[in-house]
Amino acid sequence: MTAKTYDAVVIGGGPAGYVCSIRLGQLAQRVLCVEKEEVGGVCLQWGCVPSKAIIETSHAYAKVRAGGFGLRVESAHIDANEMQDWKDGIVKRLTGGVRLLFKSNNVDLVYGDARVAGHRSVAITTREGTTETVEVTKGIVIATGSSTIEIPGFRFDGTRVIGAKQAVSLREVPKRLVVVGGGAIGMELGGAYQRFGSEIAIVETLPHLLTGVDPDVVAVVERKYTTRGAKILKNAKALGYDSATDGSLAIRVEAGGKIDSLAADVVIVAVGMRPNSAGIGLEELGVKLERGFVTADKLGRTNVPGIYAIGDCSSTPMLAHKAMKEGEVVAEVIAGRKAAKDWIAIPAAIFTDPEIATVGLSEEQARQDGVEVQVGKFPFGALGRAMALNETDGFVKVIARKETNEILGFQIVGPEAADLISESALALEMHAFLEDVGLTMHPHPTLGEGTMEATLHALGRAIHVVNRHA
Numbered sequence: 001m002t003a004k005t006y007d008a009v010v011i012g013g014g015p016a017g018y019v020c021s022i023r024l025g026q027l028a029q030r031v032l033c034v035e036k037e038e039v040g041g042v043c044l045q046w047g048c049v050p051s052k053a054i055i056e057t058s059h060a061y062a063k064v065r066a067g068g069f070g071l072r073v074e075s076a077h078i079d080a081n082e083m084q085d086w087k088d089g090i091v092k093r094l095t096g097g098v099r100l101l102f103k104s105n106n107v108d109l110v111y112g113d114a115r116v117a118g119h120r121s122v123a124i125t126t127r128e129g130t131t132e133t134v135e136v137t138k139g140i141v142i143a144t145g146s147s148t149i150e151i152p153g154f155r156f157d158g159t160r161v162i163g164a165k166q167a168v169s170l171r172e173v174p175k176r177l178v179v180v181g182g183g184a185i186g187m188e189l190g191g192a193y194q195r196f197g198s199e200i201a202i203v204e205t206l207p208h209l210l211t212g213v214d215p216d217v218v219a220v221v222e223r224k225y226t227t228r229g230a231k232i233l234k235n236a237k238a239l240g241y242d243s244a245t246d247g248s249l250a251i252r253v254e255a256g257g258k259i260d261s262l263a264a265d266v267v268i269v270a271v272g273m274r275p276n277s278a279g280i281g282l283e284e285l286g287v288k289l290e291r292g293f294v295t296a297d298k299l300g301r302t303n304v305p306g307i308y309a310i311g312d313c314s315s316t317p318m319l320a321h322k323a324m325k326e327g328e329v330v331a332e333v334i335a336g337r338k339a340a341k342d343w344i345a346i347p348a349a350i351f352t353d354p355e356i357a358t359v360g361l362s363e364e365q366a367r368q369d370g371v372e373v374q375v376g377k378f379p380f381g382a383l384g385r386a387m388a389l390n391e392t393d394g395f396v397k398v399i400a401r402k403e404t405n406e407i408l409g410f411q412i413v414g415p416e417a418a419d420l421i422s423e424s425a426l427a428l429e430m431h432a433f434l435e436d437v438g439l440t441m442h443p444h445p446t447l448g449e450g451t452m453e454a455t456l457h458a459l460g461r462a463i464h465v466v467n468r469h470a
Contacts, residue, residue: 004032004108004134004135005030005134005135005136005137006030006031006032006108006134006135006136006137007024007029007030007031007136007137007138007139007334008024008029008030008031008032008136008138008139008140008141008331008334009031009032009033009034009114009122009134009136009140009141010024010031010032010033010034010141010143011034011114011116011122011140011141011142011143011144011280012033012034012035012036012041012142012143012144012145012276012311012313013033013034013035013038013039013040013041013098013109013143014039014040014041014042014043014044014143014145014311014312014320014323015040015041015043015044015048015311015320015321015323015324015327016041016143016145016310016311016312016314016323016324016326016327017033017035017041017141017143017145017310017311017327018033018039018040018041018098018101018102018327019323019324019327019328019331020141020143020310020326020327020328020330020331021033021102021105021107021327021331022101022102022105022107023327023328023331023332024107024331024334024335025102025105025106025107026105026331027331027332027335027337028335029138029331029334029335030106031106031107031108032107032108032109032110032134033102033107033108033109033110034110034111034112034113034114034122034124035109035110035111036111036112036113036114037111038095038111039095039098039099039102039109040091040094040095040098041145042145042146042312043320044091044094044095044098045091045095045165046164046165046168046169047164047320048320049090049091049094050087050090050091050168051164051168051188051189051192051351052351053086053087053090054083054087054168054189054192055188055189055191055192055351057078057083057086057192058191058192058193058195058196059195059353061076061078061195061196062195062353063390064076066390068390069390078173078196078197080170080171080172080173081171084169084170084171087168087169110124110126111126111127112124112125112126112127113125114280115279115280115281116140116142116280116281116282116285116287116307117133117281118285119285119304119305119306119307120135120136120137120140120306121133121134121135121136122134122136122140123281136306138306138334139306139307139308139330139333139334140306140307140308141300141308141309141310141330141334142277142280142282142294142302142307142308142309142310142313142314143309143310143311143313143323143327144275144276144277144280144311144313145275145276145311145312145313146273146274146275146276146312146313146318147273147274147276148163148164148165148269148270148272148273149269149271149272149273149274150163150269151180151238151269151271152240153238153239153240153241154180154238154240154241154267154269156269159266160247160249160265160266160267161241161249161266161267161269162266162267162268162269163268163269163270164185164189164268164270167189167268167270168189170266173193173196173197173198174193174198174264174265174266175197175198175199175265176198176199176200176248176263176264176265176266177190177193177194177198177199177200177201177264177265177266177267177268178200178201178202178203178238178249178251178262178264178266178267178268179200179201179202179203179267179268179270180203180238180251180267180268180269180270180271181202181203181204181268181269181270181271181272182202182203182204182206182208182209182210182232182234183204183209183210183211183270183271183272184210184350184352185270185272186202186204186268186270186271187202187209187210187221187225187350187352188350188351188352189268189270190202190225190230190268191225191352191353194225194228194229194230195228195353199229200225200229200230200231201230201231201232201233201251201262201264202225202230202231202232202233203233203236203237203238203251203253203262204232204233204234204235204236205235205236205237206234206235207234207235208234209221209222209232209234210350210352210356213350213356213358213362213411214358214362214363214364214397214411215364216395216397216411217356217358217394217397217411217412217413218356220354220393220394220395220413220414221352221353221354221356221413224353224354224393225353231262233253233255235255235256236253236254236255237253237254237255238251238252238253238267239252239253239254239259240252241264241267247265248263248264248265249263249264249265249266249267250262250263250264251263251264251267273312273318274292275292275293275294275312275313275314276312276313277289277292277293277294277313278292282294282307285304285307286303286304287302287303287304287307288302288303293313293314293315293316294309294313294314295309295314295315296308296309296310296314296315298340298341298342299329299330299333299339299340299341300314300326300329300330300333300341301333308330308333308334310323310326310327310329310330311323311326311327314326317346317348319346319348321346321347322346325341325343326341329341343429344360344428344429344431345359345360345409345425345428345429346359347359347421347422347424347425349417349418349421351418354391354393354394354413354414354415354417355412355413355414355415355416355417355418356411356412356413356417357410357411357412357417357418357420357421357424358409358410358411358412358421359409359410359421359424359425359428360399360407360408360409360410360424360428361399361408361409362399362409362411363375363397363399363409365409366399366408366409371401371408372401372402372403373399373400373401373402373408374400374401374402374405374458375397375398375399375400375458376397376398376400376434376453376454376455376456376457376458376459376462377395377396377397377398377454377457378395378396378450378453378454378457378462378464378465379392379394379395379465380392380393380394380395380396380414380415380447380450381393382453382464382465383445383447383449383450383464384444384445385445385446385447385449386414386415386447386450388445389415391414391415393413393414394412394413394414394415394417395412395413395414395450395454396410396411396412396414396420396450396451396453396454397410397411397412397454398410398424398434398437398451398454398455398457398458399411400433400434400455400458404433405433405434405435405458405459406431406432406433407424407427407428407432407433407434407436407437407455408428409428410424410427410428410451410454412424412450412451414447414450415447416447420447420448420450420451423437423448423451424451434455434456434458434459435455435459437451437452437455438452438455438456438458438459438461440452453465
């Protein structure tokens, strides 16, 4: 690697970093991206997309086994090796696509470790062991992402005690699975293996699963999991485990002042992610950190001129689409264009069963802010399309300001919620009112009709559900 000067160096090739790099290239900036492992980061390697491949397979398997369509399949079974090979093929295509986009947009890519050596320089140690310092004329972008959190008593061993990274690569479905953590990752992966046939138990320290999500929404998911036999322990703490002679694990759990034991073949620790900000030279330059996050303003700038931060290492929520948007914003700023993080709300999706998707304020949040609201709600059980899918659990819920009918938020729990939420996000960005969505013709029969009917319900004029007021 020869010494070079770049307009920008992006440290990290995950969703934030690769998007920022590509956009910089599109804007005719000389850009270098330094990636420690592989482009795509957590999202493409073992997070967003690979996990959804596993989850989607589990849905298909459960639906085939459940019947109810007049469809009968003899001896349906899961070939975990074939499933993993298929998932790995998706990862390979996606990461290859990113590398192709780098090449097409004149982005230089180096695999190795990078360290901010100064306000305008980055020291790189490549995989091959060579070292080089490159000069930067416009900006250094920190896009180092996040890593799974380990907890005391549950050190990852890669086989029996694992994190989300290993959980999406299991080539054998465990008979008994304990999930430590009832957040999004734990509920998604736990639900997937439950549909594959695992007996699951979920241990959550807090009083509720999926903390921060509307309780009405969470109740639908929790009921589905428990109906299928899941053991859910809340206000509980996983203390550690003992190994049995047969190779299984006995997980010690404290709940209600008593210590109990849960038998498991595999335990997934899914208690969250932490930002990757240490050891890359930020502290030495005086870059401000808060709880490990690299603080940045609406333009992505840190307190040190010329250094920017985007994605999981910078702020919550740790979502790939939010990281991507920040990558675009910072690229525009470095290239001298006007841009800022000026979105109204960030949509979120949780791929449980049924799916959850939200954007904007929940009913509780709006009331806590002192807003007088009106609420519309429409059940998927009243939609012909949901009946045809045999997926009628859940509802669409809309929150609006009572005085003006301006939409403040949507919560969806039900089939394809993650895809349905985009219309709701646009409604918030456009400052839409209940009438804007409710009077927009939606095709029939579709799941999207639920969004229309929920807004009409808030107005007291829904057709396919009883209105609370006229």
